[in-house]
Every structure is written in structure tokens, then in C-alpha cells.
Amino acid sequence: MKTWIAFSSILMKDMRSYYLKPPNISWGLIFPIAWTLMFFLRSPVAVEVRDLLPGVMALSILFGTTSMLAVTITFERKSRSFERLLLAPISFNLLMLAKTSGAIMFGVVNAFVPVIFASFLTDLSGINWLMILGSVLLVAITSTFLGLFIAVSVSQVFEAQTFSNFFRFPMLFLCGLFIPLADLPSFLRPVSYALPLTYGADILKTAINQNGIISIPLSFIALLCFSVFLFAYSIYNVNRKWIL
Amino acid sequence: MKIIEVENLKKNFNEFTAVDGVNFYINQGEIFGFLGPNGAGKTTTINMLTGMAKITEGKVKLMGEDYTGNAKKAQAMMGIVPDESNLYEELSGWENLVFCGALYGMKKKLSEERAAQLLKEFGLEEAASKSFKAYSKGMKRKLAIAAGIIHQPEILFLDEPTTGIDVAFARQIRNLIVDLHSKGTTIFLTTHYIEEAERLCERLAFIVQGKIVREGTVEEMMKEIQGENIVNFTLGKDFTLRDDFTKIEEEFRSHFPDFNLKMGTKNSGLRIHSPSNFTLFPFVQFFEERGLPVFEAKIIRPSLEEVFVKVTGIELQKMQSEQNQKGKKGQKGGGSRS
Numbered sequence: 064m065k066t067w068i069a070f071s072s073i074l075m076k077d078m079r080s081y082y083l084k085p086p087n088i089s090w091g092l093i094f095p096i097a098w099t100l101m102f103f104l105r106s107p108v109a110v111e112v113r114d115l116l117p118g119v120m121a122l123s124i125l126f127g128t129t130s131m132l133a134v135t136i137t138f139e140r141k142s143r144s145f146e147r148l149l150l151a152p153i154s155f156n157l158l159m160l161a162k163t164s165g166a167i168m169f170g171v172v173n174a175f176v177p178v179i180f181a182s183f184l185t186d187l188s189g190i191n192w193l194m195i196l197g198s199v200l201l202v203a204i205t206s207t208f209l210g211l212f213i214a215v216s217v218s219q220v221f222e223a224q225t226f227s228n229f230f231r232f233p234m235l236f237l238c239g240l241f242i243p244l245a246d247l248p249s250f251l252r253p254v255s256y257a258l259p260l261t262y263g264a265d266i267l268k269t270a271i272n273q274n275g276i277i278s279i280p281l282s283f284i285a286l287l288c289f290s291v292f293l294f295a296y297s298i299y300n301v302n303r304k305w306i307l
Numbered sequence: 308m309k310i311i312e313v314e315n316l317k318k319n320f321n322e323f324t325a326v327d328g329v330n331f332y333i334n335q336g337e338i339f340g341f342l343g344p345n346g347a348g349k350t351t352t353i354n355m356l357t358g359m360a361k362i363t364e365g366k367v368k369l370m371g372e373d374y375t376g377n378a379k380k381a382q383a384m385m386g387i388v389p390d391e392s393n394l395y396e397e398l399s400g401w402e403n404l405v406f407c408g409a410l411y412g413m414k415k416k417l418s419e420e421r422a423a424q425l426l427k428e429f430g431l432e433e434a435a436s437k438s439f440k441a442y443s444k445g446m447k448r449k450l451a452i453a454a455g456i457i458h459q460p461e462i463l464f465l466d467e468p469t470t471g472i473d474v475a476f477a478r479q480i481r482n483l484i485v486d487l488h489s490k491g492t493t494i495f496l497t498t499h500y501i502e503e504a505e506r507l508c509e510r511l512a513f514i515v516q517g518k519i520v521r522e523g524t525v526e527e528m529m530k531e532i533q534g535e536n537i538v539n540f541t542l543g544k545d546f547t548l549r550d551d552f553t554k555i556e557e558e559f560r561s562h563f564p565d566f567n568l569k570m571g572t573k574n575s576g577l578r579i580h581s582p583s584n585f586t587l588f589p590f591v592q593f594f595e596e597r598g599l600p601v602f603e604a605k606i607i608r609p610s611l612e613e614v615f616v617k618v619t620g621i622e623l624q625k626m627q628s629e630q631n632q633k634g635k636k637g638q639k640g641g642g643s644r645s
Contacts, residue, residue, distance in 0.1 A: 064412070065411070065412025066412065068409050068412045068413070068414065069409060069410050069411070069412055071409075072406055072409030072410065073410075076395075076398070076406055080395070080397055080398070142393075142396060143389070143391060143392070143393040144393050144394060144395050144396070146359065146389065146393045147393045147394065147395075147407070147410070147454075148410070149358075149359065150357060150358065150359065150382060150385075150387050151382065151410035151411065152379060152380075152382040152383035152410075152411065152412075153379075153410070154379060306358070306359060306360065306361055307320070307354075307359075307360050307361065
């Protein structure tokens with residue numbers, strides 16, 4: 064009971080202090096719109112919204128979660144308020160789960176913003192919503208834990224931003240979001256399969272357009288494995304680097 | 308009853324030994340003072356006891372139970388107030404306290420009742436809804452102490468609670484410490500203000516370069532200088548340079564081999580220590596012959612400060628100015644750890 068009180072308080076505080084702040088809500092709205100418009104305006108041929116949807120959803124989650132978590136944790140570390148959490152009688156695992164839960168929810172909500180816009184522009188019938196929900200959740204978890212991995216690897220807020228981009232921008236091109244994996248040079252394909260977003264985007268493609276190329280169970284297992292690895296490595300780093 | 312027992316506690320940072328095999332204990336209900344200069348190992352010791360630093364070697368017991376390497380188990384019984392604020396700038400004083408209560412598993416109603424009580428006791432009622440970042444340094448320190456005791460811990464760790472804040476707030480904080488102590492809270496206090504330690508603490512330990520050089524009650528420590536006569540001479544020249552003092556000291560020793568000459572607490576002062584009574588005239592003559600007119604000669608009541616200087620060999624004035632610099636850096640958002 065006591066642990067649950069601490070967990071929910073950390074989560075609620077983060078929601079109020081970070082995720083429900085107007086600049087972040089607008090970030091969650093503007094970012095997916097910008098991505099969608101960018102593809103419409105730059106494309107010489109008519110673009111099918113439904114084809115874009117998996118990539119825009121995956122990107123909305125990735126950019127929303129990694130930015131928020133990496134920056135907020137680094138900021139709290141810098142202001143020493145994170146120390147208050149480390150001194151509380153709750154395990155590091157639970158503490159980190161509480162800190163990441165807000166970002167995961169933020170990512171899930173972000174993912175559905177482009178869906179809402181798409182619903183005004185195209186027919187969304189025939190979509191496997193359950194599969195979408197599972198995929199969005201796992202992509203949000205993996206991306207959030209990637210943000211955690213970044214947060215525990217840097218000490219300054221600007222480093223968190225730079226390091227986030229080091230992972231995120233290659234993912235734009237290598238995860239099959241807008242460029243099919245089959246069109247990538249063969250030497251880059253192993254890198255694609257080493258990135259978690261490849262599996263998340265592929266599930267979304269299957270769920271929305273039935274054109275994914277990786278088996279669904281394999282993609283879910285891969286995302287779970289990435290999540291466990293990133294979380295465990297982050298906890299290891301917290302123990303090693305923050306508890307001196 | 309011993310609430311904390313520390314045995315041969317050691318902390319290495321690579322090749323550097325920050326804490327070198329310290330042993331001490333804290334009795335339930337007492338204020339235990341940990342005194343030492345900047346970099347002596349005070350904060351590192353607190354960090355090891357509270358789980359913010361790993362223990363290289365040694366053992367720590369809380370209420371008789373060994374919690375070495377498993378501080379999470381003990382954190383519920385501890386209240387920790389670090390040397391720099393670690394509360395949330397964007398939350399109000401009230402929200403910070405309620406949040407801190409929740410971190411210790413306190414239900415919302417209980418946490419709110421306790422927050423209201425503490426804000427009243429600490430004179431922060433009017434600032435309760437103000438954002439923490441709008442608080443003055445002294446108010447921040449008071450709220451940090453309130454946050455440290457919201458869950459009514461068995462032991463409260465206070466790291467330099469009065470450093471870098473103005474005299475009025477420092478006095479209020481000392482009064483709060485006395486008040487907490489009267490209610491039975493055990494307090495581990497690190498400070499570099501000897502007079503603060505002398506006034507507040509029942510037992511003390513001096514730590515220098517990671518080692519405890521003396522430990523005991525204030526009375527036991529004072530015995531070390533009992534019977535010693537100290538006269539402070541205020542001179543017409545500043546002794547800001549160590550060289551001035553060294554030269555005078557050498558000549559003094561050859562003239563008065565049975566007496567000790569030490570730097571006073573002010574730049575223009577020198578102190579003579581002697582085991583027996585003495586007349587002032589030969590000393591006044593000695594100083595004046597060297598172009599140092601004596602403005603005042605005052606008998607000093609032996610204090611803990613003399614014990615500290617005697618035991619550690621550290622000039623108190625130098626230590627306090629270093630620590631104050633650290634406090635100022637901390638105020639600007641910097642600050643280092645000792």
C-alpha cells in the first residue's frame with residue numbers, strides 16, 4: 064500500500080509538472096500534424112494518408128517520449144530534486160517505473176493524435192485496433208526506456224537532447240517508417256533490425272495496411288526484449304553512476 | 308539505546324580515500340555533531356549512512372540491525388536534509404511537503420494534516436501556497452527540514468543546516484533543532500560552526516581528512532583544555548599573512564619556551580596559551596619591541612573552539628571562510644561536496 068502511494072504520487076506529480084503543461088500538450092498536437100503536412104506538401108504525387116499513418120504514429124511516440132523523459136530526469140538530477148526520490152524508501156525499479164509511466168502515457172496519447180486527424184481525411188475501416196493498441200503501448204514503453212537509457216548516460220540537459228537525436232534521426236530512415244526496409248542498401252538492413260522501432264512500425268503497418276514484413280509474434284517479442292534490456296541497463300547505470 | 312552504530316566505515320573514490328575507517332555511535336534522542344573542515348568527509352559519511360553512496364568497507368547498524376549495503380531498508384526511518392535544497396522548485400511549499408509525505412507512503416489526509424502542522428510550527432503558513440523557487444534561502448532551508456521530518460523519522464540527518472543563510476534564519480533554525488530534540492528526535496548534525504555545535508550537541512566527533520580525530524561529549528572534550536589560561540592580544544597590525552605569524556612565533560618560542568603562541572580568531576589577534584597564570588607585561592613588551600602595539604589583552608574563557616584547534620591543528624577562521632565560500636557557491640547553484 065505504502066509503495067503504491069509513493070508510485071502514484073510520483074506519477075501524478077510528473078503529470079502535473081510536465082506532461083499536462085500547455086507547451087507539452089501543444090508539442091503532442093503540433094508534432095504529428097507537422098509530420099503529416101510535411102509529407103503531403105513535399106510529395107509530387109498524391110500521398111495516401113493511410114500509408115503514412117504507421118510512420119507518423121511511431122515517430123510521434125518516439126519523439127514525444129524520449130525527449131520528455133531524458134530532459135525531465137536530467138533536469139531533476141541537475142536541480143538535485145531527483146535525490147529526494149533516491150532517498151525515499153522505494154526500490155529503484157519501482158521509482159524508475161513511476162518516473163517512466165507518465166512518459167509512456169504521454170507517448171500513447173501522442174500516437175493517437177495523428178489517428179484523429181487521419182479519421183477526417185481517410186477511411187479507417189478494417190484496422191486491427193487491438194493490435195494497434197498493443198503495438199503503440201510497446202513502442203511507447205521501449206521509446207520511454209530509451210529516453211531513460213539516455214537520461215542515465217548524460218549529466219546535462221543539452222547532452223540529453225543531443226544524445227536523443229543521435230538515436231532518433233537514424234531511426235527515421237532505418238526503421239522502415241517511410242522508406243521500406245526492402246529499399247534500404249543491404250549493408251544497412253542489419254542495423255535496421257537492431258533498432259526497436261523497426262518492429263513497432265512493422266506491427267503498425269500490418270495492423271493498418273496489412274503490409275508488414277516481420278511476423279507479429281516475433282515483433283512483439285523483440286519489443287519486449289528491447290524494453291527489458293533498456294530498463295535493466297538503465298537501472299544498472301543508476302546504481303553505478305548515481306549511487307557513488 | 309544506540310540508534311546508529313558505525314564500525315570502520317571507509318569510502319574510496321578510486322585512489323582517493325574520502326572516509327578512512329571511522330567509528331562512532333549515536334544514542335537515541337541525542338544531537339550528535341560531526342565537525343570538520345571542507346573536504347573532511349562529513350557529507351560522504353552522511354551519504355553512506357543514507358544510501359546515497361556505496362560503502363567501500365565497514366558496517367552500519369540502525370537500531371541494532373545491520374543495513375550495510377541495503378540502505379533502502381533503513382530509509383523509512385531516516386529524515387535527510389542535505390546541504391543544498393532538493394525540493395521541487397515548481398511546487399509550492401505545501402505541495403512539496405505533501406509529496407514528500409507520500410514518498411514515505413503516508414496517506415493523503417495524514418500527509419496534509421502533518422504538512423499543515425509543520426508549516427505552522429516552522430512559521431511558513433503564509434508562504435504555503437507560494438512556489439518553492441520564490442522562497443528565500445532561509446525559508447527553503449526551513450521547508451527542507453520540515454520535509455525531512457514529515458514522516459516522523461527515528462533519526463534526522465542535517466547537513467550544514469545554517470550555512471549560507473542570514474543570522475536571523477540561522478537562529479530560527481537552531482531553535483527548531485532544539486525544539487525537535489526536545490520532542491525526542493535523534494539528530495545527526497554536520498556543521499563547521501563550533502559555537503553552534505557547542506550550543507546544540509550533546510556528543511561530538513571531529514573529522515579531519517576522513518578520520519575521526521576526537522569523539523566524546525562536550526564536557527569530555529572541554530576537559531582537554533581545563534586549567535589552561537588563554538589571553539587574546541589585539542594588535543595594531545593584521546596577521547593576514549602566514550609568514551608574519553611564523554616569524555613572530557619563532558622569536559616568541561625562544562623568548563618564552565613555556566608558552567604557546569597561536570593565531571587568534573581575528574586577523575589582528577594573537578593568543579597565548581599557558582598551563583599557569585602569568586603576568587602580561589613581558590608579552591606586551593615583546594610585541595611592542597617588534598612594532599606590534601597591543602590595543603587590548605583579554606582573558607578568554609576556554610571553549611570548544613580551543614579544543615578543536617588543539618586537536619586538529621586547523622585554524623578555525625580559515626575553515627569557516629572556506630565553508631562560507633562553499634555556501635555562497637551553493638546559493639549560486641554551484642557548490643561542492645565534502
